[in-house]
Amino acid sequence: MTLEVEHLDSIEEANRNQWNHVVEGSDLGCVFHRYEWLLAVEKGLDREPRHLVVSKKGNPIAVLPNVVDELGPVGRLKSIHPGFGGPIATTDEERAIGLLLDAVAERxxxxxxxxxxxxxxxxxxxxxxxxxxxxxxxxxxxxxxxLDLTRGWEPILEGMDSKRRRGIRRGHDADVEVVEEPVNAPVLAAFHDDYVRVMDRVDLSAFPSSFFAEFERLDERIVIFSLRVDGERRGMYLYVVDEEQSGFQHLYSAVTADHFEYHAPELLHEHAIRWAIDREHETYELRGSTPDFRNGVFRFKEYFGARPIPLLLWERGRPAPALSALNLARTLHRRYEPPWK
Incomplete structure (x- = not known):
């Protein structure tokens, strides 16, 4: 049976239902492969899409989302950013994945x-x-x-570092509550204001408010929790529901330094973990970090009892020698900017 490869310069060129059908039918599909997430990235970040689709009898059976990632004067085709990607297929796996990988060269x-x-x-x-x-x-x-949520809350709590457990206990000594916020423009704008402060504190680039505004399109997949102290917000976390992988992922933080006195990180994580358990999600994701135990973010997430899992990535240069030059630049950067700094 002939398989056909198609190039898409916008996710809007795809049929939403057909695209998501591939994501839902693939064992490796996740929320970041979905049409709605790709549209949010395209519209909110003005990223240039270069997606690939393999069809059989006119029906998509495999997809590979891609966006252009700027690296100064040159560019990199990345499977999706922010988020995760990679090729996925529902049938004719070897042929379909091979066609997607070969077609990347043309993109x-x-x-x-x-x-x-x-x-x-x-x-x-x-x-x-x-x-x-x-x-x-x-x-x-x-x-x-x-975190493996199938264990239940009490074993997860016992697996946390004593400092994290103490933070949860002390947080509950005050008159606090965690509430689920509506995913609407005012809440997203307020979230983004404190999110920018958080990113400035850790010396990282923040995504623009236009990207967060697109989360209204993802209302059923986005969850925002806020810690309330005397009725006032004292920190928020934003999550994405990954039904495809039965996971609940912590995406972005709007917990600033002045929220720490209320133990906002511990209380928000506690509430979110319990919320996800109640809805029978299998995993709770604290997201990523540099794979180095000397890194503060790495240690903080380990203290919640979470298991670090390496994130594999595959790269190549086009032409091939270009990757050697990129790796040399990375080596020089690491020499002057250690990963634990």
């Missing part, structure tokens, strides 16, 4: 000198052979942290 033109596939699930290692044959090298530059 890397002009100043696009690199291609990076950054999947969420380590199950993507099943495609390592196909990727290696096409010149991709595998690397680990970050990790995610996962």
């Amino acid at each position: 890397c033109d002009g100043r696009i000198l690199f291609n990076q596939l950054r999947p969420y699930d380590q199950g993507f290692v099943r495609y390592h052979g196909l990727l290696r044959e096409r010149g991709y090298a595998v690397a680990v530059r970050s990790s995610r942290f996962v």
Whole structure:
């Protein structure tokens, strides 16, 4: 049976239901593959999409979302950012995935000198052979942290560091409550204000408010919790529901330094974990960190009892020698900016 490859320069060129049907039918599909997330990235961040679709008898059976990631004067085709991507298929797996990987070369033109596939699930290692044959090298530059919710709340609490458990207890000594906020424009704007302060504190670039505004389109998949002290917000966390992987993922923080006295991180995580358990999600995700135990973020997430899982990524240069130059630049950067700094 003939399989056809199509290039899409906007997710809006795809049929929403057909695209999401592939995501839902693939074992490796996740919320970040979904049409709605890709639309939020495209509209809210003005990223240039270069998606790929494989169809059989006119019906999509495999997809590979991509956006152009700017690296100064050159560009990199990335499977999705922010979020995770990688090729997924529902049937004719070997042929469909092979066609997607071969078609990536056609999407890397002009100043696009690199291609990076950054999947969420380590199950993507099943495609390592196909990727290696096409010149991709595998690397680990970050990790995610996962709690197994099927154990229930009490074993999870017992598995936390004593400081985290103490923070939860002390937080409840005050008159506090955690509430679920509506995912609307005023709440998202308020969240973004404190989120920017958080990112400034850790010296990282913040996504613009236009991206957060797009989360209204994802209302059923976005959850925002706020800590209330005497009726006033004292920190918020934003989550995404990953039904495809039965997970509940912490995405962004709006807990500023002045919220720490109320033990906002501990109380928000506690509430979110319990909320996810009640809804029978299997995993709770504290998101990523540099894979280095000397890093403060790494240690903070470990103290919640979360298990670090390496995030695999595959890269290649186009042409191939370009990747060597990029890796040299990374080496020089690490020499002058250690990962634990």
